[in-house]
Every structure is written in C-alpha cells, then in structure tokens.
Amino acid sequence: MKPAPFDYVRPDSVAHACELLAADEDARLIAGGQTLVPMLAMRLARPAVLIDIYRLPELSGIRLEGDALVIGATTRQMHAERSKQVADSLPLLARALPWVGHLPTRTRGTVGGSVANADPSAEIPLVAVTLGAQIDITNPDGASSMPADDFFIGPMLTSVMPGDCVTAVRFPIWQQAHVGTGFHEVSARKSDFAFVAAAAQVALDDDGRCIAAALGIGGVGDRAIRLDVDGLIGERADSAKLRDIVAAATTVLEPTSDLHATADYRMRVAVTLGTRALQDAMADARGDARPNSGHHA
Amino acid sequence: MKATLKVNGRTTTIDVEPRKTLLDALRDDLGLVGSHAGCEHGVCGACTVLLDGDPVRSCLIFAVQADGYEITTIEGLAPAPGELSVVQDAFCETHGLQCGYCTPGMILTGHALLQRNPDPSRDDIVDAISGNICRCTGYGQIVEAIEFAADRLRKANAPRDLTGSDANQPHVDPAAATDAPQQGVLEAAEADTPHGGRS
Known part of the structure; x- marks a missing residue:
C-alpha cells in the first residue's frame, strides 16, 4: 500500500464535515480524489483523517438560481460535461470540460475539487475566473461566497481557510441574445x-x-x-x-x-x-x- | 474497516485498511488480478475498471469508497467461461495487444465508449483511450480493434425493415453451411463478410 495510514470518515452533512475538519488540523476533505490520491500515493500529503464528502447530496447537482448556474462542489466533471443545462446556459464551461484530465478522471473528478485544487493550468478555474464566478464556502461559522478572482491566490493556493469547505461554484449566465x-x-x-x-x-x-x-x-x-x-x-x-x-x-x-x-x-x-x-x-x-x-x- | 463491494455482479464484504486502493483490494482480497497495477498514481490507465459503466482508475479510489457501485473488471466482460466479449475478440483479431499489460484497461475503456456511442469516429476513439498508455503497439491496432468491435456490434442482431429491400434477405448466410466445414472454422473477422470473404 502506497499511502501512509489514515482514518476514513464519511460525514452525513456539510456541517458535520466542517466540524470534523475544524477539529483536526491534520484532516483533509476528499471528494473525487483525482489529485489528492496521487499525492497520498507519493506521500506528498499525509493526512491523519480523510473526510469523504463525495456522497453528500447537498453538495451535488446543477441548479438555476437567478442569473447564475450553480454547480454543487461534488458534481462530477463528467455529469457537468453531459448536462444539457450546462450546454445551454454555460457554453464556455461545456467547451472547456472535455479538456479536463481524461474521461476516466472526469468520471470521479469534481467541479469543486478542481476549483479547490487551484492548479494554474486547470480549465475549470480558468472558466470561473473568465466569467467572474462566485465560489461558495461553508465553515463552522456559516456560509459565505467570494469572487473567483479573489479565491485563487497562486499555484495550488486559495483563500480557503482551515475548516472551510467549498460547497458550490456560481457561474453567471449571460442573457444577451x-x-x-x-x-x-x-x-x-x-x-x-x-x-x-x-x-x-x-x-x-x-x-x-x-x-x-x-x-x-x-x-x-x-x-x-x-x-x-x-x-x-x-x-x-x-x-x-x-x-x-x-x-x-x-x-x-x-x-x-x-x-x-x-x-x-x-x-x-x-x-x-x-x-x-x-x-x-x-x-x-x-x-x-x-x-x-x-x-x- | 469493512468494505462491501459488488464486483461483476457478486457482492462481497472484505476487511481492509482505509488506505487500500480498490485496485489492491480487487487483486489481493478478491483474487481478480486482471486489473493491472502500473503507475499506481493515476497516470497510466492499466488499472481501469468500470464503476456503474463508466471507466475509472481503480488506483485512485479507496476500497472503502467503492461500496454501492456496480464494479466491472476485465473478468466480468466475458459472456461465459471460455468466451470473449466482442471487444475482447476484436483486440485478438486486429492484434491490438503485444505484452498485454495495458490491455484490460484498453478493453474496458473501449467497451464503455461503445456502450455510450455505437458509432464512434476515429477521433472519438483516440479521445476515449487518451488516458491509457500503451508502450508496445503504437496505438494503431488498438484504435482499429475498437473500430472493428463497433462495426460488429452495430451489425449484430440489427433489426431489419421487412417491407423494404431487406425483406427477402436471409438471416443466415445460406452458403455458410457448405463453405464453413470444407474450409475449416471461419475466423470471426471473415464471418462478417459474405461467404467469409471466400468466393
């Protein structure tokens, strides 16, 4: 086994996940794991606890809210790629998604995971910055939102604080004809x-x-x-x-x-x-x- | 930690460390060694399995995360013991493998593609297998294998229009009864053409 040992927990709500995350500074969230698991395999990351938020229903799904298409953080890249709502309302994201990793990584990789990972060459953060998306964040104190341009600081660096969980990305929809x-x-x-x-x-x-x-x-x-x-x-x-x-x-x-x-x-x-x-x-x-x-x- | 996995239609509960990947669990705990361990960090595609029909890298998911999915490994593709699936057979026909290390991943990826897209273009196929590395074939014959399998699957059991020109076409090649025994068993590739390609 390549990764160092860790404990695995699957919380039943985002609030519970944030509690667990805030309680242990060596805890990490895992969703699709397409970047985190390679880091674990190479032991570049050695968390004591993995908090699996992948199946929390409140974090997944694509919905229209006003002039924005809100994509839940753990919505799989593959599902966004195949979504008619994304194709209709966010053609730029639809065009970029086939460039994200490979199909077998998009199958598990999530939209929010790519954003939280903040790779400077990643396509989803690029679309988020280009369109001026808002990133929704929850922590034990409550929920907040910040512009993508403030969220991304540098390579693999974001404004996310310990105990924060990215919950959704709000992409503005252009209404022009x-x-x-x-x-x-x-x-x-x-x-x-x-x-x-x-x-x-x-x-x-x-x-x-x-x-x-x-x-x-x-x-x-x-x-x-x-x-x-x-x-x-x-x-x-x-x-x-x-x-x-x-x-x-x-x-x-x-x-x-x-x-x-x-x-x-x-x-x-x-x-x-x-x-x-x-x-x-x-x-x-x-x-x-x-x-x-x-x-x- | 307990993990309940449904692999190739059978549900098994195993006791594993959380850090054990699905790949290692399949190989070490379930004896399904057809999923190959290549890079073990998500680059090569040798460990590809299907989760609910979609290809994933089994080295990038822990066994404890894999409950509730229909997991299909290369062992689960064959229709019966001793038989090959259409995609597997196509890889044999077109020599779509040499050392065989990447082959289970390639076949499962090709299989998943053809489930969603029965008539893929060459670009679709190249795109689908772009996450699977092969160091022997140069990929040409792998692409050919998936094209060939697609062609066979499209033609197999295709419904006929009974009012049009198809109406009097036989469902079985009438010459097959005579030319097959005389000239030996047809290769499957030949069987797709009239008279097995023989005049």
Missing part, C-alpha cells in the same frame, strides 16, 4: 496539463457588433487571469484590431518558464490562442460554423 464562446489549449499530449489555455466569451448585438467580451488565460502565470479586452466593444468579428487588443491585454501576464515551455513561448502562444478564442467566440455568436480545435505541441 447572441452569445458565443471559444476555447483553445496547447499541451504536450491530449488532455495533459495546459502550457497555455485561452477561454473567451463574447456577446454581439443584432448588427454583429461586440457588446460584451471576456478573455481568460490559464497556464501562463501562477493562476488563471482575466484580461481587459473592453477595447473590443463596438468591433466586429473581422476586426483587424483584435490581435492588437489581445497583445496589449496580455502585457499584464507574468509568464513562468519550466521544463516544458519558456516564458517567452508561453507569452507568444497566449496572444495567438487568445486571439483565436475571441475570433471563434465572435463567429460562434454570429452563428457561423466554427471549428473548435486543440493543439498538441
């Missing part, structure tokens, strides 16, 4: 960690002019970042300015070099993929046939 999305990613192998990922969502008016635009870049810095592309407002899909707007916006990125890709490469790819994602999103919003393609370096 013509909304389109685009998603591009470069990785070494299919569904491997992204060197760069770009997620874009735009809304056009009836004349095809942009009235709202969001672009997020993941994998480049220490967390996913939403860029300022408001320069696109009023522009059309064939705008020659598009690439310049993205290039100007990406100057805020702080790319890092590693074994797989240099900072310079990441920066160039961010501009290219960001431009493509926006072009795709505009074409999608106009109802054009739009290829969605990935790239493997």
Whole structure:
C-alpha cells in the first residue's frame, strides 16, 4: 500500500464535515480524489483523517438560481460535461470540460475539487475566473461566497481557510441574445496539463457588433487571469484590431518558464490562442460554423 | 474497516485498511488480478475498471469508497467461461495487444465508449483511450480493434425493415453451411463478410 495510514470518515452533512475538519488540523476533505490520491500515493500529503464528502447530496447537482448556474462542489466533471443545462446556459464551461484530465478522471473528478485544487493550468478555474464566478464556502461559522478572482491566490493556493469547505461554484449566465464562446489549449499530449489555455466569451448585438467580451488565460502565470479586452466593444468579428487588443491585454501576464515551455513561448502562444478564442467566440455568436480545435505541441 | 463491494455482479464484504486502493483490494482480497497495477498514481490507465459503466482508475479510489457501485473488471466482460466479449475478440483479431499489460484497461475503456456511442469516429476513439498508455503497439491496432468491435456490434442482431429491400434477405448466410466445414472454422473477422470473404 502506497499511502501512509489514515482514518476514513464519511460525514452525513456539510456541517458535520466542517466540524470534523475544524477539529483536526491534520484532516483533509476528499471528494473525487483525482489529485489528492496521487499525492497520498507519493506521500506528498499525509493526512491523519480523510473526510469523504463525495456522497453528500447537498453538495451535488446543477441548479438555476437567478442569473447564475450553480454547480454543487461534488458534481462530477463528467455529469457537468453531459448536462444539457450546462450546454445551454454555460457554453464556455461545456467547451472547456472535455479538456479536463481524461474521461476516466472526469468520471470521479469534481467541479469543486478542481476549483479547490487551484492548479494554474486547470480549465475549470480558468472558466470561473473568465466569467467572474462566485465560489461558495461553508465553515463552522456559516456560509459565505467570494469572487473567483479573489479565491485563487497562486499555484495550488486559495483563500480557503482551515475548516472551510467549498460547497458550490456560481457561474453567471449571460442573457444577451447572441452569445458565443471559444476555447483553445496547447499541451504536450491530449488532455495533459495546459502550457497555455485561452477561454473567451463574447456577446454581439443584432448588427454583429461586440457588446460584451471576456478573455481568460490559464497556464501562463501562477493562476488563471482575466484580461481587459473592453477595447473590443463596438468591433466586429473581422476586426483587424483584435490581435492588437489581445497583445496589449496580455502585457499584464507574468509568464513562468519550466521544463516544458519558456516564458517567452508561453507569452507568444497566449496572444495567438487568445486571439483565436475571441475570433471563434465572435463567429460562434454570429452563428457561423466554427471549428473548435486543440493543439498538441 | 469493512468494505462491501459488488464486483461483476457478486457482492462481497472484505476487511481492509482505509488506505487500500480498490485496485489492491480487487487483486489481493478478491483474487481478480486482471486489473493491472502500473503507475499506481493515476497516470497510466492499466488499472481501469468500470464503476456503474463508466471507466475509472481503480488506483485512485479507496476500497472503502467503492461500496454501492456496480464494479466491472476485465473478468466480468466475458459472456461465459471460455468466451470473449466482442471487444475482447476484436483486440485478438486486429492484434491490438503485444505484452498485454495495458490491455484490460484498453478493453474496458473501449467497451464503455461503445456502450455510450455505437458509432464512434476515429477521433472519438483516440479521445476515449487518451488516458491509457500503451508502450508496445503504437496505438494503431488498438484504435482499429475498437473500430472493428463497433462495426460488429452495430451489425449484430440489427433489426431489419421487412417491407423494404431487406425483406427477402436471409438471416443466415445460406452458403455458410457448405463453405464453413470444407474450409475449416471461419475466423470471426471473415464471418462478417459474405461467404467469409471466400468466393
């Protein structure tokens, strides 16, 4: 057996889970376990207690609340990927989900788990930041919510405090008539960690002019970042300015070099993929046939 | 700690440490060694099993978490002792394996794909097995095996339109009775073509 020994408990409510979590600083929550179990196997994590929240009914499911689609933390990535509600209301998330891990990890991996894990190259946090999602958190003192941009601090670092449990992610739904999305990613192998990922969502008016635009870049810095592309407002899909707007916006990125890709490469790819994602999103919003393609370096 | 597992239709309760993965429990406690231990940290796919029909990595779930699911291992795919499932047989036909280490995971992943999508494109197949590593075949014959199995499953027991041109088509190839005994038992691959591909 590879992991160090631990005790295993399955609480019957979120409140009970938070109590257990707050009572022992060596306790960890486990849901899908697709990141935590490898860390246990390599003994990078050695919790004394694993608190299994995977089957708590109150944490699972997808529901509409006002202008937001609320996805329970332990909703499996696979179920979100197959959800008609997600496809209809959150096309950007629907487009990004097939890029998350592999099917056999999406089967157990959860939406909230990916958010809580805060990998800088992860797709679900990227979509959350791009759309300005809210992260719901419960602890023994009660429930609260914070914007995704405040939630993610750095690589595998979040604002979650000891005793906190992420309970749901609230993705805002754009209500405009013509909304389109685009998603591009470069990785070494299919569904491997992204060197760069770009997620874009735009809304056009009836004349095809942009009235709202969001672009997020993941994998480049220490967390996913939403860029300022408001320069696109009023522009059309064939705008020659598009690439310049993205290039100007990406100057805020702080790319890092590693074994797989240099900072310079990441920066160039961010501009290219960001431009493509926006072009795709505009074409999608106009109802054009739009290829969605990935790239493997 | 007690764990009640329903594996290949049979329910068994075992006593395991919480840190024992489902993979280790299947192999050590239940004697089902068809699920292979490769990387044991969720990278290679050799340990793939089906949970309620969907592929999962059995090294990334603890046995104590696996109660209440219908668990299917490679041993549970064959329709009867000594027989192979259509997907298993397709892997034999197309030489979709060499050393065999990745094969149970590949077959279960392919099986799960075909349960959801009877007519997958090559890209669908490549995507489905992208989480399973094979170091022998170069994947070409594995993809071919799943394409072949899909084709067979689509054709097997396909309903016929009795008012259209299918109406007078025989359900059994009338020549099979004569050409099969004379020329030996048809390979399953040949049996799919008229007269086993023989004129």
